[in-house]
Structure formats: C-alpha cells, structure tokens
Amino acid sequence: MNSIERGFSLEIKDVWYRYPGADDEVIKGVSTTVGQGELIALTGAGRAGKSTLARLMAGVLLPFSGQILVNGLDNTDEENREKTRPHVGIVFQNPDNQLVAARVEEDVAFGPENLNLPSCEVQRRVDEAIEEVGINHLRERPPHLLSGGERQLLAITGSIAMRPSCLILDEPTAMLDPLNQHNILKVLERLARKGTTIIIITSAWNELIQFDRLWICRDGKLIFDDTPSKQPGNLKTIRGLGTNTGGTAELAFALQEQGVDLPPEAVTMNEMVKYLCRALR
Amino acid sequence: MLDGINPGQYIPADSLIHRMDPRAKLIVTVISVLAVILASSLSALLVVLIWSVLVARMSGIKAVFYWRSLKPLWVLLLFSFFFRACFTPGKPFIDTGFLMISYEGIISAGWLVWKLALLVLTSAVVTFTTTPLQLTAALEQMLMPLARIGLPVREMSMMVNLALRFIPTLFQETRLLFMAQWSRGAAFTRGRITDRLKGLVPFIVPLLTNVYQRADELALGMETRCYRVGAVRSRMKPLQFKPLDVVAVLSSNLVLVFVLVQRLG
Numbered sequence: 001m002n003s004i005e006r007g008f009s010l011e012i013k014d015v016w017y018r019y020p021g022a023d024d025e026v027i028k029g030v031s032t033t034v035g036q037g038e039l040i041a042l043t044g045a046g047r048a049g050k051s052t053l054a055r056l057m058a059g060v061l062l063p064f065s066g067q068i069l070v071n072g073l074d075n076t077d078e079e080n081r082e083k084t085r086p087h088v089g090i091v092f093q094n095p096d097n098q099l100v101a102a103r104v105e106e107d108v109a110f111g112p113e114n115l116n117l118p119s120c121e122v123q124r125r126v127d128e129a130i131e132e133v134g135i136n137h138l139r140e141r142p143p144h145l146l147s148g149g150e151r152q153l154l155a156i157t158g159s160i161a162m163r164p165s166c167l168i169l170d171e172p173t174a175m176l177d178p179l180n181q182h183n184i185l186k187v188l189e190r191l192a193r194k195g196t197t198i199i200i201i202t203s204a205w206n207e208l209i210q211f212d213r214l215w216i217c218r219d220g221k222l223i224f225d226d227t228p229s230k231q232p233g234n235l236k237t238i239r240g241l242g243t244n245t246g247g248t249a250e251l252a253f254a255l256q257e258q259g260v261d262l263p264p265e266a267v268t269m270n271e272m273v274k275y276l277c278r279a280l281r
Numbered sequence: 282m283l284d285g286i287n288p289g290q291y292i293p294a295d296s297l298i299h300r301m302d303p304r305a306k307l308i309v310t311v312i313s314v315l316a317v318i319l320a321s322s323l324s325a326l327l328v329v330l331i332w333s334v335l336v337a338r339m340s341g342i343k344a345v346f347y348w349r350s351l352k353p354l355w356v357l358l359l360f361s362f363f364f365r366a367c368f369t370p371g372k373p374f375i376d377t378g379f380l381m382i383s384y385e386g387i388i389s390a391g392w393l394v395w396k397l398a399l400l401v402l403t404s405a406v407v408t409f410t411t412t413p414l415q416l417t418a419a420l421e422q423m424l425m426p427l428a429r430i431g432l433p434v435r436e437m438s439m440m441v442n443l444a445l446r447f448i449p450t451l452f453q454e455t456r457l458l459f460m461a462q463w464s465r466g467a468a469f470t471r472g473r474i475t476d477r478l479k480g481l482v483p484f485i486v487p488l489l490t491n492v493y494q495r496a497d498e499l500a501l502g503m504e505t506r507c508y509r510v511g512a513v514r515s516r517m518k519p520l521q522f523k524p525l526d527v528v529a530v531l532s533s534n535l536v537l538v539f540v541l542v543q544r545l546g
Contacts, residue, residue, distance in 0.1 A: 060501055082509075090505050097495050098502035102291050102412045102446050109517040114507040122517040140293040144449045158506065 008071060008087065008165035008197055010034040010057060015066035017052055026052045027063070028220040034166065039192045040199045041208035041228065044217035050201045051093070053217065054168045057199070058090035071165075086115060089164035093171050095155035099143040104135065104154055107143060111162035129161035133187055148175040156184065166197040173207065185210070205249050209268050248272050290449055291412045296341030297525065298410045303419035305526030306407050309336075312533040313403045316540045317396055325543040326395065332536045333402050342409045350405040351398060358394050365390035413445030422520060436510060443499070451492065458488055 010033065017027040026049045034040065044050050055061040056068060059075045068075040070084035089111075092098055101107035108129055112122040130136055135153050143151060152175050159167055169188075173181040185207060188198045202208055209228050216224035248269045256262050266275045293299075298306070313333065320326040337347060351358075371385030407416070421438035428434040463469065467480045 058505055060505060085505070085507055092498065092502060094498065096450065097498035098506075100443060100446060100499070100503060100506075101414050103293070103414070106412060106414045106517070110508075111506040113514045113516060114509070114512070116513055116515045119515060119517055119519050122515060126517060142291065142293075142449070143446075144453060162506065 008036040008195075009069070010088070010166060010197070011067075011069040012057065013067040013069070015056060015063040015068060017056055017061060017063050019052075026220050027056065029066070030220075030222045031066075032215070032222060032225055034197055034199070036165070036197055037192050037195045038197050038213055039189065039211045040197075040213045040215060041211040042199060042201045042215045042217065043203055043208050048217040049220040050217050051170055052220075053222075054090060054170055054199070054201055057166075058088050058168055059085060060090065086162060087165040088168065089159040089162055089166070090168045091152075091155050091159050091170065091172055093174065095148075095151040095175075096143075098155045098158065099151065102142050104138045104141050104143065104146075105130070107154060108158050108161045111158055115162065125161045125163065129157045132160060132190070133157045134183060149177055149180050152176060153180065153184065156187070160187075160191070164196065166199065167191065168199045168201075170201045171203075172200060173202065173204065181207075206268055209249075290408065292342055292346060292409050294341040294410070296339060296410065298336065298340040298406060300525065301410075301529060302520055302522050302526045303411050303415040304423060304520060305522065305529055306411055307416075307419050307423070309529050309533040310403055310407050312530070312537050314400060316533070316537045317399045317403065319537075319544055320396070320540050321544045325540045326392075326399075328536060328539055329399060330395075332533070333399050333406075336406055337402060340406050340410050342406075346409060347402055347405055350409075351401055354397070354401060358397055361397060362390040362394050365393050413442045416445070417442040418516065418520060433511075435514075439508075447495070450495075454491060455488060458484060458491075 012030055012032050012034075015027055015030045016025055018025045028049075030053060042050050042053070052061065056063055059068070059070075059081050062076050070080075070087055073080040073084050075081055075084055099107050100110050105126060108126045109122050112125045117125070130139060133153055133156060135150070135157060138146060138150060138154070143154060146154065152172060156169065156172060167188075173184055176184060181204075188200065192198045200207070200211070208214055211228060214224060214226060214228035215222055252262055252266050252272060262275060263271070266272050313329070313336075316325075316329050316332070320329050337344075366382050366386040366389075367380065369383055369386035369389045371383030373381050374384050374387060375382040411419075417438040420441065421434055424432070424434045424438075459469070462480075462484050467483060469477060469480050469484070471477075472480075
C-alpha cells in the first residue's frame, strides 16, 4: 500500500530476452513506462512474447540485456528484487499450479503470511480480498474441488490479498464463464480506480477495447502502445495488426466500409446495441 | 460430495474436533495409537473402541467417510487375519492336513484386525478434521527445537504441506490420463504382461512430464507470492492451546493409563 501512496512506476528499458538453449530472442528491445492506476491490455498472436514480457515485468525472468525499474529500483538485482516483488504481483494462465493450500481461505493468506505481517493484518487482507472478488461462499472449500473458473478467481484473490501496486494477469478470463468474466473485469477496474496498476494479457476484443491503454506484441516487439478506442485511426490500426476482433467489431467495420457513419466506440457489444436501437427507432 | 473426496482428505465442518489446536490433535492421536497397541484385554480394547468412536462422532464427519478410509485396506486386513489365524498354534478349528486354523488363531486374528481398524480410525480423525497447512504448522512448531541443530524444519513442513495439497490433484490427473489413454485403446488390463507394460508407457510418460511441469510452475507461483526458503512467515491463525485441547489431551491420557493398568495388573 505504501508504494501506492508514494506513486508507482515501472520502466522497461530496451529489454531483450532469450530462453536458455534457444537460438532466437523472444523479447527484442522492448521499452515503455507504466504509471500508477493504469489499466493496460496486452495482446498479440501466439508466441508473440506476451507471457514472457509479463514474467519479465514481474521479475520471474531476468532480461539478458536492458533494465526493468520498479519504483526506480533495478529488478535485475537480486537484493532489489526482494524489495520490489511485493509491489508487482502476477497471476499465471494455469491457476492450479499457484494454489498451495488445502482451503481457499488458507491459500489467500499464503502471500500475506510470506510478508510476515501480523495475524490480524493477514486476516483483514484475506477478508477484504475475498469480499472484493465475491468468493465468500467458497471460503472453506478445498481448491481441487473448485471449477476452473473458481480456481482462477482464487488465484486472483491470492494476489489481491498481497496488495500489489501493479497486478499482471495472464489471460485471467480465458477459463471463466461470461458472468465471471464480467465480474472479474469489474474487480480489476475497481482496483485500478483505487490506484493499482493492472496489466492484463487478453485476446478478447471486447475486453481490450475498454482499457485505457493497449499494447500489441508481435515477434517479441511492442508494435503498438496507445489508447485503443478513443481515436478511430487506432481501431483501424489494431484491426490491421491481425488481432482477434470478434463478431461485433467485424460487423462495425463492415458497416463502416458500407458508408454507415458509426461512432468509433460502437465496436463493443453494448455500444453497438445502443447505436442500432437508436438507428432503428 | 463423496466422489470428490479421497480417503484421508480434509473435510470442512464446524465441530469441536475441527476447532481443536492441531498440536493437541497430534498428541491425542499418538496417545490413542499407543493405547490401541498396548491394549491387551477385552475391557481395555473396549474402552479404546468407545474412546475412538466418541472422538469420531464428535468430529461431525459421517460414518461413511470413515468406512471409505478402511476400504482400501481390506486386502491388508484380510491378509493379516488369514496369516495370524493360520500360524497361531492351539486347539484345531479347521485341520485339512496341510492347513490348520486354531480357535486361538481366530481369536488372535480378530484381535489384530480390530486393532488395525482402530488405528486407521484414529488417524483418519486427524486427517479429516485438520488441513495440511494446520498439520504442518503443528509439526513445524513441535519440531522447532530441532532447528537449533540445523534441521530445516520450516522447509520440511512446507514440503509436507505441498505433498499433501497435491495428492488429490495428482489423483484426479492420473484418473483423467488413465481414461484418456484407455479411450484411445491403451491396453492396461488385457493381453500379455509385456503388452500391458508397454501400454503403461504412454500413461507414465505424460504423467511424469505433468508432475515436473507442475512442480516448476508451483515454484514460480510461490516465488511471486514472496515465499523465500528459510524466511520467517507469520500465521493468519496462530496456534493456541485452549481449555478444550487440555481436556482432550488429559482424557486421552486417562484412556492410556487405564490400558496400562489393565496390562500390568
């Protein structure tokens, strides 16, 4: 929480990464900065380097060239990493392998307990995180008896309980049903409003279009770093980059090509419905 | 619910036994196990039985779960009964020339099976009512004096916790993998022994690969949640001996004293 009060910053400076034993670099000279409370969507085709970039930002992988500064501290330094780790949380694609306890409540407490916080503070964080994500009804359940979506929610809750300044999520909604997808995006928006930086890897157009900022990765490079929907020019660029835009956006682009004057935000389902209702009346 | 529960796995409930300090549960279990082993008269074994059933009833866990924890051991129980019955000398009950079962043998075998079943029941109460994390926390605190001589007690207890946490997950994975390979025609249960062994290869290889991959990702996941080897961790619910725990430990001691008096008297 302290870092949020002070303001959070993440700077990526010309970062290169190659997996041990591989010939080619997976990340090639990525540079960008992230500020406090930003909602960033990271997208791109398979093997574009999205997950690797996420792991580099979280300090799980170390770049072989370049620097990643968290609140000004170089993350490549072992001593600094211990200080910066609580500030940058990450939720991996497969939640199963992040759950360490045999009860939901105990699992959420695992992170705060590792921070050696007083018992009452651990309990408070656990209660708040569980309440925030809305999984109170699962509190006593063993993780292996939860559905895939519930396990994903639990993994997110475990990270939220650590109160990171920045939370990185690798395809967090991939295993969720539409209702839970909506719920978790609302939770992330609320966290961002409270000052937590959210970076989410997603290929769902409806999700990424709602974010403040969009990163597109291709061949290990960050080829797009801008607002996704506020400028009509950006929408065309994003589409041209071969992202999975989904049915609503494709319909919007087809209508625009036919000369229909659609507002730029009509590429999401809600806005498209609003526009069509107005037009049909 | 039954289908998702494996024998010996934690079952959430709000009972007196669930609320007990895990250290007290471990002490009571050790004393109860000693009482079962040392019981040498019918009255002593009856008292131990009443004590074990009382504790099991107070755990709020349905009897069917205890029955299920005994089920995987039926071969062992049958085997133990048969051998004890056959190799105990005494007045013949069945004598076929090459096989003689005595009256004393049957009584002794029944005695043995009773004791084994009681041991399973006693240990099942702990595992049904205590989460692996509570259990390892108790072990960690009880073994902490050994840390002074350089034993990595915290790391050992975390390893035990993770092993217990992943047993049900690996069970599920094995079951799924078995079904997937079986549906694709893998011969696990038919054909010659060499064919069956060959059939196991496409089952074991992905299973081991998954286990290694899981372990790797788990280590990463723990690291990102600030787990550090050797670091001091706090606890959300610190262990605390309450009056209930003292009563439980004293009661189990009374049972043990009764058994010892019966044995020595």
